[in-house]
Amino acid sequence: MKNFFVLILIILSFLFILKYRKENFLKKSHKVKVGFLLKTMQEERYIKDKKYFEEAAKKYKMEVIFDSANNNERLQMEKLENMIAKGIDVLVLQPVNTGTASNMVEIAHKEGIRVVGYDSMIENSDVDVHVMQDSWKVGELQAKAMVKWFKEYRGEVKGNVALIMGQPGDSNAKAMSEGVLKVIAQNPGLKLVAKQSHENWASDKAMTTTENLMAKFNNNIDAFICNNSGLARGVIAALASYNLDSVGKIFVAGADADLVNVRYVAEGKQAIEIYKTIKPLAEKAAYAAYRLVVYKDKTNIDEILLYDRKVYNGYKSVPTIITPIYEVNKNNIDEVIIKNGFHKREDIYN
Amino acid sequence: MNKIVSSKRKKSKKIILEKFLKKNMNWIILLIMVLFLSLVTDSFLTARNLSNLIRQSTIVGIIAVGMTGVILLGGVDLSVGSIVGLAAVTVTLLMEKGLNEWISIILTLIFVGGLIGYWNGYWISRYKMEPFIVTLGMMTIARGLALTISKNSSIPVKNENFTKIAGSYISIKWSIILLSICLLYILIEVTYYAIKKREVLKNKSYIKNTLLKIFGILLLFLIFIMYKGIPNPVAIFSVIIIISIFILNNTKFGRDIYAAGGNREAARLSGIDIDKVHMKVFIITSVLAAFSGIILASRLNGASPSLGNMMELDAITAVAIGGTSLSGGIGGTFGTLLGIFIISILNNGMSLLGLPESYQLIIKGLIITMAVWGDIVSKNKKYHK
Amino acid sequence: MNKIVSSKRKKSKKIILEKFLKKNMNWIILLIMVLFLSLVTDSFLTARNLSNLIRQSTIVGIIAVGMTGVILLGGVDLSVGSIVGLAAVTVTLLMEKGLNEWISIILTLIFVGGLIGYWNGYWISRYKMEPFIVTLGMMTIARGLALTISKNSSIPVKNENFTKIAGSYISIKWSIILLSICLLYILIEVTYYAIKKREVLKNKSYIKNTLLKIFGILLLFLIFIMYKGIPNPVAIFSVIIIISIFILNNTKFGRDIYAAGGNREAARLSGIDIDKVHMKVFIITSVLAAFSGIILASRLNGASPSLGNMMELDAITAVAIGGTSLSGGIGGTFGTLLGIFIISILNNGMSLLGLPESYQLIIKGLIITMAVWGDIVSKNKKYHK
């Protein structure tokens, strides 16, 4: 019993602290606090996102409050709430789900926090600025490279294509796939023989799918287009067991330019990767966030920062900074990957 | 003289401390977390953050209430996470089709919650199949259904009323009134006992619980009055918790659950319809999961088919940390509430601390293990078989 | 005349058919699937596809062997999927640090498999904690560790030898020799019984099993000789299966598992060291999971920390479909093998059919439920409590 009262006393003293603690106490620090909320850290690229963003924020003397949401949209909203409780001034948000993230924008806005959409479009929302590459374009670029490959290696654009998609329901996966599908539709010689989603972007599942497809079509598949690098690795692993992991034999495209895949490209195992430039993405996002805070009282984005164009997101035309995407092939690794500092030369070649 | 074979004898002071520590392991973990977070972060101990935290705990919390019943029966329900996703998608689709929000909600509760619960309950009670495997199957099926009907994409909500359901707060005035009523009720109860049944007041655990309740309500007072009032989902969750505690302790149905979970055969031979009890519990659990999905959709202003992924594990964890034995028969909702708070504070705290996801996972796993260990050690409970 | 109180009486012809159907439910499901896929797709019944299919089943298969032991004890191990990821990452990192492939493999087996198994076993046997919750904690921890040590990225393998471990085939010549030895062994056994112990040959289930084995080996002959020989992982898996069947049936350790799973108290009082049995089984399971992770890394030519996600559920499903009771004491590896094949054929078939993921999930969930239902009904097994 006595112990229990001690316990209560301790808790009561907490209450005391709670009561006399003013919330604006938090806002005392003069540094601008920018919240950077990613959807997950469970892909290679996100380490870079974080690193570049923090570096850029430093330049603007902003304090970064970072978090990620384990690919879980509910969790992401909670993390946002936590960030707001921590007193962020502006938010850079990569939505887990592009379709349902508008609510997060609304929540932030209610607190007077402006939002920069990061990496993917936040649909149907009042988001202030987008900084993103165009996922649809990623798919389109992959498919165009494939068309080129057909011409080069097969002489004609005719053959079987398999589309290896990521997490079912993922909006980016969907956008990229649509980009691919559009190009395929434009080329009557191309036949889409398979279109398969993969739970959790699992590369081993992509490997299994590839094995099954190769058996089904008796190796008669000419190209695999994958929604990300991990999936492409699974495809390459499967092809390797038939000694078909070579640009000359089968076209494989991935996206993210993970180190291993860039290496595959260098070794001639994989045809191309799409490099979604992360550094400019992160830097531009930091820049936009900074401007949005500094020019808090201005409402017209045109007066605050430079952007490329306005993109309609279902609710309004959002001022959007588009960051470039590049095709990575055997010939341009130096230029696209190494010079940009994305991967080191010695990591790729040895 | 007797020689002591046992080496367990220790000085009594030490034993008392040890006993105290063991008995209150979960509370101690909670306290340490709270202390630590208050000291290390500026934002943990603010009304706003605490209000958030409590609201955040409601989604899993609602599911965990149902899960408590399932686990009391010695079963487990792995399908709840997928039901959350399916319900969220369904309710938004129905509204998109132009249905009124309440009709959509009711249809979802019946057709997602009710039917899936019935399916689970059917195989489990009719064919005595393991709940683990039946609900594992349903977990897969429901996720597939969610993907199918949503055509793999997320669905926005345009209905303002729907958004308000989970998004708004009970005004501060009403919050004060409601909380005061609760407080009053407890005080009346105590007075009643003081007058009519003195012996109850001598019961240590009754006193402990009452103090705890009063303290809890005062805390809620502080938090919610300082920040916007009671969030709607919290109010809903509170009602669910209270009802579930009441059902488990004060109704025949609740008794049947404990009996069926404690000794299935004895319960059957006492005339209790085990199958019906299972059926009901699984239906209620699914309906609660569907309800949780609806609230989530309202909070998120939309739904996507992957919502609720892995939530079943969070719910089970909360129940287990809360001291309900996974082999059935022992435990209850009050413990689950504690479990929910431990997990929520943990998640909230680590996020405030800005720990990377990978560390968060490690720490979370460790704390789960420790909390359940504490519970087991304290009550000398063991899993059998 | 007798009046019938129960309405359950049926005509005897119907009963015989029903009995047959029930008794062989899993085989019937398998047969229907095979028939259906052979008719509907051109590629299912090709040596190449079947060879693939069998190889694909080995990753989960190896884990399921360990899981069979755990489930025979009445427990469950949720951490195996994360162990796969952690082991895959660890072994590739070690090789990247320049270690030889065999040393890397051994270190991984010891430090990932052994240690995690020990951790799980420790809490479960020392404190009698529920395996469900201990391994749930470890599932989170191990995933966190995998993310931490890999710095969230995928790690390539440059070591050619390592890639060969799971990537290559046993040459056709050797495959023929190996399979012939197996066949020979069975024939010798039969002859031995025919001469020495006639009564065994009268045992229906012995004959059934022997015929099944012979048929199986002939089938493998066909498949592997027509396509490249026995894939390495399949050879490894076969060895693991055979050892595990042998251990479960013919060693003290194996019988101790059945005893401990069937009646913990009786086993303890018979002098069986329950704690040690648990410890061993959990260690073996983790080591097998780690091994599976290593093979997966070799197959994939690299590793990423998210590998093995949800694999625990596949393994548990295979065990359950294979007729091992989730409450312990009944079942075995042979059934698990059948379960693995059912799942693999299902996955392979749906992928050949080009079904969208969402339908695949629905069908998979239904088949899981039906298969386990068939097993339960056929053996009149029930879950208790």
Place this chain on the structure above:
Amino acid sequence: MKKIAVKVENIIKDFPGVRALNNISLEVKYGEVFILAGENGAGKSTLIKVISGDYDYYFGKVYIDNILRTKENKIKKIAVIRQELNLVEELSVAENIFLGRLLKNKFGIIDWERIYLKSKELLKKLSIENIDVKEKIKNLSISQRQIIAIAKALSKKTDIIIFDEPTSALSENEIKTLFKIINDLKNKGVAIIYISHKIDEYSYIGDKIAILRDGSLIGRVQNLKEITLDEIITKMVGRDISDMYPKETIDIGEKIFEVRNIFLKHPKYNDRYVVKNVSFQLKKGEILGIAGLMGAGRTQLMLSIFGAYEGEIEGEIILEKKELNIKSPKDAIENGIVMVTEDRMKKGLFLENDINFNVITVDKLLREISNKIGVLNFDRGKKLIRKYIEEIKVKVESLNIPIKNLSGGNQQKIILSKWLATNPKIIILDEPTKGMDVGAKVEIYKIINKLLKEGMSIILVSSELPELLGLSDRILVMNEGEIVTEFTRENATQKKIMAFATGNFKRGEIDE
């Protein structure tokens, strides 16, 4: 002088709230049968567990062959046949017999052949031929299991064996065989500790006796020749028991209950019947005894009447001229038929819960004390519980005591009071005093009498013939699922019953 096998000194063993053993000292020599007597809860089983090394924590010393048992040196040579059998249901008879000590060949691989052969031998020694050693335990009846448990202990080839109530589920014949074996063992110099509530067995096989009451040794250890049975009983219960079977004459009324042509299909084998063509009647105020050997089908027959049989049932059940359709225990209870099942621990009690819970947790009672929407009225519940607990005279300090802390006798009384509270017309008692001491038995018998007076009728299934003969108005004898004969109270004798129960006579045949 015979050598000392087991010696215990000043043993104290505490459980939360109970001192189960209080300063016990005694010694057991090789070549003698040492009887441990005492009421339920006296501490006999606890003492056995201390001796055999099941408990790590206790005060005092245990010597086996004059070597002190310590935590490090546990000395595992003692074979125990435990009260709670402890067999693994899913494993075969043979494997259970050799559990933990499975025979291996020289490669360390288990030698199933030898295990089966040895098991057969052992069973033969016990005169049991009809049990297949490959059969799973779960397919055996309780008495068969008991025999397997004995075989298991005997297989250990040790020279200290403890029997904790081995005969409570055995038929007379089996008991005879067992006694012969015990005698043989004794003559071979084996030390035997024997616990039983059947006091007449003591003089038959015992050499020495120690009597426990409430954890303490009453008097000194004596030679059985020095003490009479009455003295033993008096010492055990601390008072005189004048009449073991206090049968009171009650006016037997009209026929109230009847079953006609009951057939029970085996739940697994469609072509086998567990009970065949059973018909009988029961009158108001009557005790109908049912005798039979192990596996005669008595339990299954009763379960079927109670709606709890798992296989298919044919036949008619008629209560008060109304045909009943009983599909579950709930239906039976609703109609006033209740059953005290034979396996208390597994099928009767909620071990984790208190007395309160255990009494009130019957569907009918719960409904009685709840309102329309199912909310329980605890005050009403408590009143009900108190009333029936008082009626049956259970002495407990509080209703919040966990049921597992009560002795077997008190547990059984709690179960009885629970059924009484449902206001039954017919009570089925399946081995109601199994494993109970004489004192507790007499109390149960008194309760039975009281029930009859209150107008209930009782079906009593029991393997203890004296009990059946002492209490029943009529006795039915079952053999292999059939009723083979019926005796009135007056012309029933143990011998006649056994003749029919063993199948030596068939229905209609007249004995002698």
